[in-house]
Amino acid sequence: MRVPGVGDTGEILDDGLGGLEHNFVTGSVENLVQWARSRSLWPATFGLACCAIEMMASGTAHYDLSRYGMEVFRASPRQADLMIVAGRVSQKMAPVLRQVYDQMMEPKWVISMGVCASSGGMFNNYAIVQGVDQIVPVDVYAPGCPPGPETLMHAIFTLHEQIQTGELVKRREASGGGAALMIEQRDGQTAGSSIGS
C-alpha cells in the first residue's frame, strides 16, 4: 500500500478535496481486503482439551489477543472466520467438528493447535483421530503439548502474514486443501521473568 506524501500530521487540511493528497490512503482492492481480513480474524473456539486452557490464557490480560482484534471468541460458527482446533479430537467429536466447520462462512481458516490436533499427539490409539487434517483442511499447524500462548500467537501471526501477502491462497490452490504451514514452538520466553512483574 502506498501512502502518498504524508508528512507532518500537523499538515492535515480541513478542506476536503483540497486535502486529497494528505487525508487519504490508497491501495488496490485486493490489498485492502487482505489487510482487513488479516486484522479482524474472529476465532470460533473449538476448545476441546488442555490446549483450550492455553488458548484462553492467550486471550486474557497477560498475553492479550485483543491487541490483534481477536479476543472476541465467537461461539457461533456463523460469526467466526478462524477455527482454532485446540485439543484432541475423539471419534465421537469428529462429526461435530466437521459440522461446525461447514457452518462457518467463507473465507475461513483453520489453525490446528497442539500435537493432538495436528497428528494425534501422544495418543496413537482407537479413540483419537490422528490429525484433524483428516477432517478439515488445516492452514497452520502449531506444535506443543500444549503450545503456550507465545506459540499460538506465532501461529496467528504467521496466518496474518500469509493472508496479507496472498501467499495463503496460493498454497491452498497448490495443495488442494489447507495451506499446511508448520511453525516452530516459541515457548518459554517469559520463563526468566519474576513473579508479579
Add this chain to the structure above:
Amino acid sequence: MSTVEPVTVAGDAELATGHSVSRVHRRGDDSAVLRMSEAEAAQIGNDPSTYDDDERVLLNMGPSHPSTHGVLRLMLEMEGETVRRSKPVVGYLHTGMEKQAEQLTYLQGCTNVTRMDYASPLFTELAFSLATEKLLGIEVPERATWIRMLMCELNRMASHLLFMATNGMDLGAVGMMIYGWREREEVLRFLEKVTGLRMNHNYIRPGGVAADMHDGWEADIERLLELIPPRLEEYDILMTGQPIWRERLQGVGALNADEALALSATGPILRSTGFAWDLRRDDPYLAYPEVDFDVIVGSYGDCYDRYAIRLNEIRESMWIVEQILDNMPSGDYRVQDKKVTPPPRVRIDQSMEALIHHFKIFTEGYKVPEGETYAAVESPRGELGVYMVSDGTSKPYRMHVRGPSFINVQTMPHLMQNGLIADGVAIISSIDPIMGEVDR
C-alpha cells in the same frame, strides 16, 4: 422399586433443602435424569400421537459451546424456560488413556495421566505415583513429599483461580475472566520455573519428583504470597457481596448431604452441603497431618456455597504453602533406589552401571511386583483415585482413574431440575467439571 432404606448420614433437618434423598433413586419419567437414547430423541417429532403433549421441548446444548467447560453435551427437556429433565452426554473427549496406560511404562505413565485433569495435572500424577509406590513398596524421602505437597497446593490455587475466572464469565462477569487469569499466570510462572512447563508438567513421578526446587524458590513463593491476598480481596468486592452475584447463585442448584453421598459426589459439592469431608484431613496422604489447615464447609449446598468454598480454599492453600515454606526439610528429591530412579546424567559418562540402569529404566522400564491397589488424593474437584493392577511387568496391567468430575457430572440433572436454563449454566460452572477427566 427399591426397598432399600437410604442411609442418612448427615441428616440435619435445618440444612435440608426440602427434597429427600429418594429423588435421586428414581428410575422412570419422574426422575430428573432423562434416560432417552439418541434414536428415541430423533423420533420425537415423528409420532403424531405425541403431538398433544407440546408443552415439553427437547433442547440440545453442546458439545460445542463456549469453551469454558469443554465438550459436555446436555439434552434438556424443557417446559418454557424451566428444565424438567436432563441428560449429560459425555464421551466427546474420550482419549483411551486407560488403554494407553497399558502400553506405557510406569515412568511414562505420568505423561499420560497428567492430561486427564488438565486444570490441575499434578494431582493425577500424584495419585498415579502413590499407587505405583504402594505396589513397589518404596518410601519417598521427606523432602520429595514436602515438595509434592507444595506443588499440589499451588496447583489447587491455580485450579480454583481458573474456576473463579470461568464461573464469573459464565454468569456474565466477564471482567472476572481477566482477573482470575492474571493471578493464575503468576502461579503458572512459578510452576514453569520449577517443572519447566506451564501445564501437564510430568513432574511428580513414582519415587519422588523429577527435579529439585530452583535456587531462590523461597523468595518466589514469598512474592506470590504477598501478591495474591489483596487480589482475592478484589474478588470479594467484585463478586461475593454483590447483589447480582448473590441473586444468581444463592438457592440455585441446591442439594443436601444425603443426596450428594448417594450420588458419590465429593469435593466442594459434598462440602457445600455441610458434610465436612476432605481427604487431606480424613484419609491423609503425603505430610498433611503435619500442616494445619481448615476444611471449608458450606451450609446450603447451593452454587454460592461452592463458589465461597473454592475462594476460601485458595486462602487455605496459601496458608499451607506458607507452612511448607517454613518447614521444608532438606534431603533427596527422589528415592535413591537404583532400580527405580534414573541416575544423574553426569554419572552416565563415568559409570557403566549407571549407563545400564539409565538404559533399562528408559527403554524397558522398571518392573513392579504383582498386586492391586487404590490410592486417592483430594483434588480441587473431589476424590481423585487411581486403581492399579500390576502383573509383574514394567507396564501397568490395568490402570483406572476415578475421576471426580465423571462422578460429579451425575449430580447435574438433579441440580438442574425445575430451574431455569440460565441457572443451568451457573450449575454446570459450579460443578467445575474438567472433561478430560470425565472422558479420559
Add this chain to the structure above:
Amino acid sequence: MSDDTSATDAAQSEEEGAPSGHDDNAGAGIRFGAIVEESLGDTVLHASVEQYLHTATAAHADGFALLVDLTAVDFLTYAGTRTLPDAVSAERFEVVTSLFNPQRRERIRIRVQVSAADAAVASMFDLWPGSELLEREVYDLFGIEFTDHPDMCRVLMPDDWVGHPLRKDYAVSSIPVQFKAASNIR
C-alpha cells in the same frame, strides 16, 4: 533392592494367608458374606456373582454410604499368577467396587469374578445411584452388563461403536508413524 523384595514377599504371603484367619480385624475371614483378604493394607472382599448384591446391601446397611469407584479388569493376558483365596475361582473379568464408610473412615473393595460367557452382574443403582455412569462405563469398555440398570447403554464411545475397547483382545489400534524431515518450518 533387597528391601523391596522382602516387602512385596510379605504382602504376597498376607494375600495368600488371609482366609486361614490371620491377624485381620474383621475376625473370621468372612464379612457381609464374602471372603476377606488383605491387599497391601487394603481390605478386599471376594464375592461371587450371586453373592454380590447381598454383600453390597449388607455393606450399605452397615454404613458404607459412599460408592467410591466401580470398575473392571480383564485378566485375559495376565502375565503373573493370580493369587485368589481357595474358595474363589478365577474368571476372565473382575468387577471391582470400592466403598467408603464416612463414620468409621473405612474403605473396602469388593471383587467379583465374572466369566466371559455370562458377563452380567447386579447393578448397584438402587443402593448407590452414583453407580449409574460408572456401570455404563464398564459396560461400554468391557461389555459386562448390569442387570436392572436404569439405562444400560454406552457412555464414552459413540452409540454405534462395535467392540469393547478395554478388553485385552481389542487392539490399541495405533497406526504406524513415519517421521519425515519437515521441510517447511517457519
